[in-house]
Amino acid sequence: MITLHARAHDGITLADALARAGFRNAVALLSSPHEHVVAQVTDGACRTRNSDPYPLEAVFEARVFDQDRELRWLCDSGTRGRAVLLSEDADKLPATFAADVPPLAAEETLETHYLLWGRPQPQHQAGWTTLHTPRIGTLHVPVPSPEPDRRLRLVAREYISVEPDHGNAYVSEERLLGIEPTESVPDRRKHA
Template identity: 35%
Template sequence: MTAHTATTLRSAGSTGISLPEAIRRADLGDAVALLASAKKYTVARLSGGRLSVPGKGSFADGAGVAGTSTERALPLSTSGPDAVFEARIFNKDAELRWLHEGDGLGTAVVLSESPDICRPLGEFLDPLYAVEQIDNRYLLWGRPLRSHDSGASTGPLSTGPLSTGPLWVRLAEARIGLLDVPVSRAPRENECVFLRTVEYVTTEPEHGNAYVAEERLVELFLAPPEQSKAAGSPQPDRLPEATR
């Protein structure tokens, strides 16, 4: 973990808003979306205001890396087991959170250190004055599968020329099966996918005790697991709820 100086975390919220409308108004640009429904947990890519996931042929013949040309649009159901009840959509600048309350409408909040990013969503909420920021990372379950040019259809990736993104990488793990996630480049050998977050530390006014008051999701990125362990980041059995 890495600590940084004091900052202010801004936020703005809106009630009685649908998820598509919250996405449109927040206008985050390119981002990663974690979407929870009663039926499944989906990792999607947001670009141009549209949510996308890999198409049926994206990982043909066991390929572990796919481009965005084979994506399909992800429809957002408003009812039934496919309806999203919680969403967290994020990039390096901001995180949009949405929680369903009923009839396809819910509460949306956007968090950012920039008030200009928060303003379009709705009314400003009380700012969080953080005395310290802590960079944190969580290891996602699963190892990236090989790409077509690595000589096999399963197992860790080999070294070689890297494809740049945005790309989809397929992770495999016996406990969870397959998980497709969007990243900025193809994995190198022995790399894993991590979720980067920022923790905001504040103090309570009566006794001055410091505590983590908020954690903002930032990005998915690739790195060797040894580097993360050396930096003191959590291990796989301590994944945040959003990645389980």
């Protein structure tokens, strides 16, 4: 049995939620009305690849994660919203998040991956990879450039629970863990 713990805080800005969570080194997926940005969180501040702070007031949804915890924040009024911090280790959830959320008991977990769109570009900045695809554009990711013929993928853990009345298994939750290089991926464009 695996338990996923959570604490929440309502009516909080994203900047305050990050400060309360205390991330030292994490990745942030930030959505604003005009763009989607992947930022690096260092000591509570979200920074772009140029080390510029990202304007958090424009963000309406965020997912911030490291190997141990994930912060989810959703704006519901102006620049304030609900923040929920998840971890398998209850001791990693600070008391500065006001409300306990009932823990989730899962029978098992599965690791899953999501391939990030775009291929790594040759130009790079230390600690960052630039992904590009002609149809979508460019995305900067705070992960060192992978080896040639590799792409980047998002790593997540799915929590499998069992419905008590009929015994059906289902994915009851998912937590983001990190971004990593894939195994070697053939370039299909060379064969077309």
